[in-house]
Amino acid sequence: MRLVPVQKLKEGMKLGKKIYSADGVTLLAVGVELTNNLIRRLMGIGIDYVYIQDVLTEDIVIPEVLHEETRRKALRTIQSSFQKISESSITSRGIGGYRHLGRDFSVVMQSILDDLNSQEVTMIMLMDMNQTDHYLYRHSLNVCIYTLILGAASGLSHEQLKVLGIGSLLHDIGKTQIPLEVLLKPERLDDKEFEQIKSHTELGFKILKGEPDIPLLAAHCALQHHERLNGTGYPRGLKGSEIHEFAQWLGMADSYDAMTSHRVYKKAMLPHQAMEILYGGSGTMFDQKKLQVFRDKVAIYPPGMSVKLSSGETGVVCRIDPSIPQRPVVRVLTNEFGEVLKAPYDMDLTQQLSIVITQVEGLDTFGETTIL
Incomplete structure (x- = not known):
């Protein structure tokens, strides 16, 4: 085909x-x-x-990276959880009225890891363009798969991969608190709207840090995935080693999948185009060695x-x-x-x-x- x-x-x-x-x-x-x-x-x-x-x-x-049942279960869990959170009150203690976030995502994460291990997936060849929106759910799953393959390539243990995977699946959970008219706006955002979008990192951290079954490091993945090596990222303008290694992997995967996915305001880029843009930030926005691993694990010509x-x-x-x-x-x-x-x-x-x-x-x- x-x-x-x-x-x-x-x-x-x-x-x-x-x-x-x-x-x-x-x-x-x-x-x-x-x-x-x-x-x-x-x-x-x-x-x-x-x-x-x-x-x-x-x-x-x-090649199918995940079995159909695993993919369906993951997407349904992401969708139902995000919808529940969007309707819940968020406090310093977590999510009011929804107490199973950590349990639900731990089960899904184990299924994803089992699939990747059983199929010995070592290359990223998603090109997952055969799926309709909601973009946020698909993006969350794709980014998770990217980061798990990259994390495995860098020698992370099973437990570390599980934390990285949960943090990746939930990295954009703060967007459940952003008004849909801003999140799905097809035109250029104004300054106020862009600040609203940027707030999803801190909102995500606030949601996840209060959940007893969510690792704190997973919450920091949500907080830091838009930070960049040279300090130009957000929300804190962290630099270099101030950004956790997991968040650095996540930042590359998040950017790559966003560029290669159809959005309400732009068409999808092809893999080699997105990789060229990532490489434009080598050593400044993204760690050069990590980016090399990313390039070696992504099939830019699938x-x-x-x-x-x-x-x-x-x-x-x-x-x-x-x-x-x-x-x-x-x-x-x-x-x-x-x-x-x-x-x-x-x-x-x-x-x-x-x-x-x-x-x-x-x-x-x-x-x-x-x-x-």
């Missing part, structure tokens, strides 16, 4: 991966044949890309993505070598003149060092998408 921008979908194409609702319920199943009406609905609910079945790429496997090569040929990423994720195996489908090959072949970019990826298919590139 391959990843196709929704604006380039055509009637008769068949879905290669499910489309999920905000709480993990299947809206469209694998194999559904798209109609013009369905394509318009996909555009309307904020999905930028979908995976499509294709004879030439039918053997390309798009399987199924259409790419153009410096040779002029185009194709679809079909496999990734985890040791060199920036140079995948590409199934070449057209020659340098744009002609469809009668016999497509796989090119391993780790062996063809003179050839590089120069472009990836987005909403405004490559012209028409041909599916066989």
